[in-house]
Amino acid sequence: MHRTGELFGQYRTLEQQKETASLGMWIFLVQEILFFGGIFLAYTINRHSYPTAFGIAGNMLSLPLGAANTVVLIASSFTMAMSVWSAQTSRKALVTISLIATLLLGGVFLGVKVKEYKDKFDHHLIPGHGFDITYCSRNPAACHLEGKELSNEVEEIESGIKAEGGETALNAHAQLYFSLYFGMTGLHALHMIIGAGLLLWLILESRKGRYDANYNTPVENVGLYWHFVDIVWIFLFPLLYLINRHLV
């Protein structure tokens, strides 16, 4: 294992080594944009084709949980930036603390995501044979729906069946929405998990005092990655939760 700031064999200077690492990271992120691009395109086209079903399906997501997660992620971006800044200014203790904070916030995000997925499972919104967009309006108790919320939901589903021309069609198109929802947020969550692994590694390294003003490329690069993953969520949240939203 190399020591802090050591020059690897294939480089001539430390500057070259640093430049190489960050260029590599940026190119990797360009690649990531294209990777997410394919599924965003699929979303855009289908949203355009089936606006009603997508609106109804989007209303099934929990706005409070989604909004909370957005706040959590933005906070984690802030702590990540803190850790980069403290590494660059050689505040070694603060590096570790901010990294731990980032990891914790990332964990909170994933926890909330698990809760959301579980709700979708309980509400029969997992694509496949059991998928039923009308489940909640028919079994309000299972979804903890009552009063105004329930009547809104029932009305919503009824209007959807009418607009889409039948329950079969509404179900099919809503299922398409949830396929995309799980595809997109699942892919994002996978990136978060990888990011959490990277953070864990950084925390272990930074506790040894590795990162300071002379050498902080790993912190910087993981920071870039973490910000990128946050930005993806900043697009996912309005696309999935907010467009056409009228029920809370």
Next chain:
Amino acid sequence: MQSQLPLYPESASNFAPDVDGLMLFIVAVCIFFAVAISVAVVYFFFRYKRKNADDIGVPIHGDMRLEITWIVLPFFLLMAMFGWGAVIYVDYRHTPADTLDVYVIGKQWMWKLEQPNGRREINELHVPVNRNVRLVMASEDVIHDFAVPAFRVKMDVVPGHYNSMWFRPTKTGRYHFFCSQYCGTSHAIMGGWVTVMEPDEYAAWLAGTSGTSDPVALGAKLYNDLACGTCHTPDGKGRGPSYNGVYGSKVKLADGSTVVADDAYIRESILQPNAKIVAGFQPVMPSFQGLVSEDQILALTAYIKAQKDQPVPGKPAAGEPATGKK
């Protein structure tokens, strides 16, 4: 050209002469360049063969004039090919009005074809010579492709879409047609023969219909069975628009745009009724997705098409609310 070693397919449709002319042009251009480059390469190869082991070549680094020449000159040739090809393509895609419509359904691994009078065939297609024929094609499962090399026509048949193509056979005879888009195990046997007949023979063949159902009659029966008439009353006063004379006409939609009521429109209106709402009506029709087969949609379309010589009562004038409202 029925030799052991045919080199080019027969020309049996209106497209064949155009396509073959273009083919000849591109072949000529390609042979010119291929020969020119090969001759140059081979000539240089012998002319400048190394004499002594330590010889070097004359250091020539490039020539701007040459570079410009071989960028600009090919560009014009390429644009000629592109333009010519595009003109022919537009012709392929521009279906004339007076076509004989044959409905084609592809499924793993057979073709079901249906003549306008309802005569059905499997893996056989009979058409009259010198008559514009349009194939309206749908797939029941995967993507297929209907290809007739002698006619130089080919079109994918995509599930969830209606694709159509047209041609005018110019020579009687029997020609192969193939499924050209790989569709699974028996893809290679999913083909058959197109028989081009003299018009009177075709009429006789068509009249020899026995045991086949008339699609208009079948459509009329479905119209009753599915209770379409509850809403789509012929007088246009029902909850849905009348389809008297609607086929081929321009329909004004609720969002202000207009569409031509063609096969694809009617199919969509049955399967996704609310994709296009006729001006003055409410989106109340249920979808028939899964309730009617592609065959039955064709029959319904044929029925709707047959109702064309009656005027459409109560057809709203532009900008006025429809009488059939509510």
Next chain:
Amino acid sequence: MSGTQTSTGGEFKLPREHYLNATYGIRSWLLTTDHKRIALLYLASVTFFFFVGGIFATLIRIHLLTPAGYLVTPETYNKLFTMHGVAMIFFFLIPSIPAVLGNFLIPIMVGAKDLAFPKINLLSWYIYLVGGSFVLYSFATGGLDTGWTFYTPLSSIYSNSAVTPAVIGIFINGFSSILTGLNFLVTVHTMRAPGMTWFRLPLFVWAHYATSLIMILGTPVIAITLLLAGLERMFHFGFFNPAYGGDPILFQHLFWFYSHPAVYIMILPAMGVISEIIPTFVRKPIFGYSFIAASSIGIAVIGFIVWAHHMFLTGEATYAAIAFSFLSYLVAIPSAVKVFNWTSTLYKGSISWDTPMLYALGFIGLFTIGGLTGLFLACLGLDIHLHDTYFVIAHFHYIMVGGAVMGYVGGLHFWWPKITGRLYPEFLARAAAIILFVGFNLTFFPQFILGGLGMPRRYHNYPPEFQVLNVMSTAGASILAIGYLLPMIYLTWSMRYGKIAGPNPWPSTGLEWKTDSPPLTENFHETPVVDWEPYDFVHRPDLGLSGAKAPGKLAPAHGDD
């Protein structure tokens, strides 16, 4: 300089220490981060997949001897051509030149000790192996019968074969490609030796730079597309399924957005190889250096906006078809510029008839035919007739086999002395090159005519009037097979028994020829400083050729252009 490798009376000795004997043992290979060793690991693995794909190809050609096709059942035949395509495209052609020759040469050519990220380089080989294992698993457990294009809904719903592991394998393998491209891009940007300016880079490096752009921008799209198709198959997601309101045409758009540029991943590196071979064996600077370099980038960029020319018959809008046809014609121009410049380089050269040069000439001929027949398919009016016929098969084999594989085999011969330190038997090698050229044309030229006649691709049986041409094609394939087996045999033989090559046997002008053969693990004894222009034989007295002038006065960068 050539360091420890000395010539004694015309006979060379292998250097005392080089990358092959630096360390021993299986661990030293499996855990190596030396780009040269990783290149050899790739060489072994892509050769394996070439064999696998080649066996499928042989069975296909034998099966097609008779119209009724007695050898295998339709199910088996469909699996054969699918697995042939998957093995050859994803696991042989795409990694072949970049991962073997590119990996070995790019760091040396730019004067670096290694790629920018050696560990990532090793990682990408392991990713390739994991992806390859999934695909082999799919081949072994029921095979794959969707066609290499994986068109939905056939692949996502209707096929009964082992689609899921294959899709996972290709998805994983994509990251191998992405990481290789990333490594190359960063290396070219940051690892160049002093004096190695952008316009002194060998054209091989320019070609790989363009290739890497495609790998990075295209591969993630195919990865996500196949992932979506896999999810649809496994979990009934409905992205491409009309029954759920999805659209199978969307799959084709996403698929071709990568898979058309992927053709350029295969051909651009081969063009780079040819651009190295020709000046060496003609002993003069390449004609129009900057035009060849720029055309690589041009091909990569325009190559990204032509994908829908694979979909002219899906019912796409007429205007979209016209636009894509226009763009497809534009991409012909940079390819033509390369061919014209290579041909002009021969003018007033001092041409030797060594084996790599024979491959280069073969490449020019075959690539020209492949490229010109592309003009038929880009043409809207003709594509309708030729689409999905054997014309397409012949066209892309001329590009991928006649172009990419000829470039790969030619490049292997050209750099074999550098890789192994030894020469191959020249007579056998020339014979093999000629056999390959003849066999290739016999195999694939008849298929152009078959396509013109309308014989559809992927047919396990066919109407009897097509038989004569099919028999000709199969006969050619048997010659082609000999052409491939020969080099495999004598190249293997030469690793141990070949004549010692010396540092610069041809001689050639690139940096890779200024170090030992085989090179040190660190590539150079000391960091090289580049003070000469590319492909300049005149100001290079160190090459020992007549007509060379003293160094110091440099030739203009690239003539008067």
